[in-house]
Amino acid sequence: MVEKQIIKLFCEDKELFTKYYKYVNINYIKINYNELYKLFNIIDLYYSKYINTITININELDIFYNSNYLLKDNERKELSSLLEDIFSQDVTNRELLIGLLEEHRRRSLAGQVALMALDVEAGKKTTEQLLDLFNEFEHQEVESDEITPVKMNLKDLYETQIKTPGLRWRVNWLNQSLGSLRKGDFGFIFARPETGKTTFLASEITHMVSQTDGDILWFNNEEQGNKVGIRVFQAALGLNINELFTNDEVKQEKYEELTQDRIKILDFEDSNSKHRIEAVLKHYNPALIIFDQIDKIRGFKGERNDLELKQIYQWAREIAKTYAPVIAVSQANGDAEGKLFLTMDMVDGSKTAKQGEADWILGIGKEQDNTSRTRYFNISKNKLIGDQDTLPDLRHGSTQVLIKPEIARYEDI
Numbered sequence: 001m002v003e004k005q006i007i008k009l010f011c012e013d014k015e016l017f018t019k020y021y022k023y024v025n026i027n028y029i030k031i032n033y034n035e036l037y038k039l040f041n042i043i044d045l046y047y048s049k050y051i052n053t054i055t056i057n058i059n060e061l062d063i064f065y066n067s068n069y070l071l072k073d074n075e076r077k078e079l080s081s082l083l084e085d086i087f088s089q090d091v092t093n094r095e096l097l098i099g100l101l102e103e104h105r106r107r108s109l110a111g112q113v114a115l116m117a118l119d120v121e122a123g124k125k126t127t128e129q130l131l132d133l134f135n136e137f138e139h140q141e142v143e144s145d146e147i148t149p150v151k152m153n154l155k156d157l158y159e160t161q162i163k164t165p166g167l168r169w170r171v172n173w174l175n176q177s178l179g180s181l182r183k184g185d186f187g188f189i190f191a192r193p194e195t196g197k198t199t200f201l202a203s204e205i206t207h208m209v210s211q212t213d214g215d216i217l218w219f220n221n222e223e224q225g226n227k228v229g230i231r232v233f234q235a236a237l238g239l240n241i242n243e244l245f246t247n248d249e250v251k252q253e254k255y256e257e258l259t260q261d262r263i264k265i266l267d268f269e270d271s272n273s274k275h276r277i278e279a280v281l282k283h284y285n286p287a288l289i290i291f292d293q294i295d296k297i298r299g300f301k302g303e304r305n306d307l308e309l310k311q312i313y314q315w316a317r318e319i320a321k322t323y324a325p326v327i328a329v330s331q332a333n334g335d336a337e338g339k340l341f342l343t344m345d346m347v348d349g350s351k352t353a354k355q356g357e358a359d360w361i362l363g364i365g366k367e368q369d370n371t372s373r374t375r376y377f378n379i380s381k382n383k384l385i386g387d388q389d390t391l392p393d394l395r396h397g398s399t400q401v402l403i404k405p406e407i408a409r410y411e412d413i
Contacts (some may be wrong), residue, residue, distance in 0.1 A: 002035050002100070003029060004086045009097055011056040011087075012042050017047060020101040020264035024106045030266070035082060042068060058087045128299050131275045138295065165387045167288060167325065170207035171410050172403055177379055177394035178360055181208075181288070181388030186317045187360035187381075188294065188328035190347050192336050195366050196375060196398035196403050197329050197409070198223065199230060201290055203409040204327075208234040209259050214287025214324065218265045219277055221296045222329070225267030232263055235408040262287075274315055286324040292317060294328035295349065310353035317357050332363065340365040341398050344380040359383045375403045375410065 004293055006024070010017040021044060030037040042065050056064075071079065091097065113133055119125035138388055166182035169175050178187075191197050195261055205216050233244055236258050237251060244251060266280060274297055281289070291297065313328075320326040323360040336346040342363025344355050355361060358381060365376040378398045386395075402411045 001089075002097070003033060003099055003298060005089045005091050005093075006101070007036065007039055007043070007086050008089045008091055009094065010040075011061065014047055015056045016098065016101070017043065020105060023105040025104070035078075038069065039065070039082075039086075058083050058384065060185040073403045081389065100294075101371065112353060126274075128273060129301075131273075131299070132301075161385050162388060167208040167211055168387075170204050171377075172412050173394070173399050173401065174362075175379070175387065176389060176391045177397050177399075178362075178382055179384045179390040181327070182322055184321045185359050185384060186313075186320040186328070187326075187358045187362070187384075188330050188354075189362045189364060190330040190332045190342065191364035192332045192366070194370070195364050196405065197364065198228060198408055199235075199403060199405055199408045200364065201327065201329070202228070202231040202235040205263060205288065205290065206232060206259070209236075209262055212262075212287035214262070214285045216263045216288045216290070217281070217286050218263065218290040218292065219268055219297075219365065220265055220290075220292050222292050225265050228265055228267075231408040232265065234406075237262075238407050238409065239277060240406040273297065274312075277319075279318070281323055289324050289326045290320060290329075292329040295330055306350050306353045309350055310357065313354050313357035333344075336363075336365065338368050340376040341350070341378040342376075342380070343378065355381060373387075373403050373405075374413075375401050377401055 010021065021040070024040065026037065026040060029040065039061075042061065043056065044145060045068065046061070047053060057136050062080065065079060066076065113130070116125050116130050116133055119129055120130050161182075166180035166185070168180045169178070185413070189197060189200060205218070209216055218228070230241075230244070232250070233255055234240065236255055237244065239251070264284070268276065277297070294312060294316060295309060297312055300308050300315070316326050316328055331348040332342055332346045333348040336342045339346070342365045344361060344363075346363065347354055347361070360379065360383065361381040363378045363380060365378065366372065367374065376398065377400075379394075379396050382395045400413055402413050403409075406409065
């Protein structure tokens with residue numbers, strides 16, 4: 001009997017139980033096989049209570065069942081007989097059983113997708129909720145034997161993680177403090193409005209683009225993409241507006257020579273969502289990903305704003321691991337107004353949720369005098385490995401730098 005074999009399989013392997021139990025047609029079993037239905041419930045209770053348990057033997061199941069149901073003598077005998085029957089089941093066709101459970105899982109999710117599609121049409125659900133469920137339907141679990149452990153060879157780790165740098169910064173102080181950016185690194189800058197966040201990005205990515213053969217993808221929902229494009233041109237060529245649009249054909253050729261058309265500004269405005277971003281990422285070979293601004297990305301659910309933000313930053317961290325390093329942009333809260341060196345508690349909308357997911361955090365402060373060209377960098381978090389020239393004393397350091405808005409660049413002082 002298949003149901004008995006599945007019970008035995010679930011007792012032998014908690015991971016399989018966790019993955020597939022919720023897709024078992026438990027109502028059908030309750031109507032047709034009430035005693036088996038009770039056993040499924042007991043297994044669920046057992047694993048929930050004893051969270052470190054990975055298997056359940058016949059004696060443990062027998063005792064736990066009796067402690068949860070008041071049984072008469074004849075019922076105890078019937079239970080013992082049933083358990084002996086179950087644990088004597090031949091599960092040599094393990095792969096066939098797992099395949100059956102997987103088919104149940106896919107059918108269950110397909111049914112949920114179909115029902116939610118009707119709810120979307122009726123206006124009861126959003127398309128974002130439907131896409132979340134559809135992504136779960138498409139998701140395939142990775143088998144444990146496909147996960148390769150890190151090769152613990154000190155020479156190899158030095159060659160790949162220390163000696164070979166990632167993307168280096170234009171502002172050299174950042175190379176000495178943070179170090180270069182590598183795949184898997186996720187961090188963000190934050191500042192008050194009109195501090196120069198977009199200028200910082202334009203300055204740095206136009207320096208990094210020549211260091212890679214991949215694309216730099218700038219997902220923009222903050223200001224009009226054409227305006228961002230002008231600043232990227234300025235930063236790449238080191239020219240002011242008047243110089244930039246004089247003899248523009250020559251400037252265009254020079255820009256393309258420097259960037260190889262590998263900087264892609266993707267103007268998503270208010271309609272951007274994680275699903276659209278994920279779809280775009282699959283069509284490129286990203287070497288660096290920019291989210292400006294990350295807090296506006298949609299497609300996440302949370303009972304509170306901080307919990308939703310945590311999901312966004314967790315997602316961005318996974319994007320960095322899968323594709324390329326990620327630089328995100330966030331705002332600073334009102335406490336940062338007029339402050340020079342911004343600290344982690346000045347990140348807008350979060351005390352710990354956003355900060356906890358980042359490998360590095362850079363605050364950019366400015367004087368209240370808007371004519372000042374001085375900007376103040378403060379690294380409030382740094383988990384990056386660094387490079388050969390990275391200085392330990394600067395890992396959480398502060399400094400002053402120069403902003404040149406007329407050519408969209410930041411420079412060391």
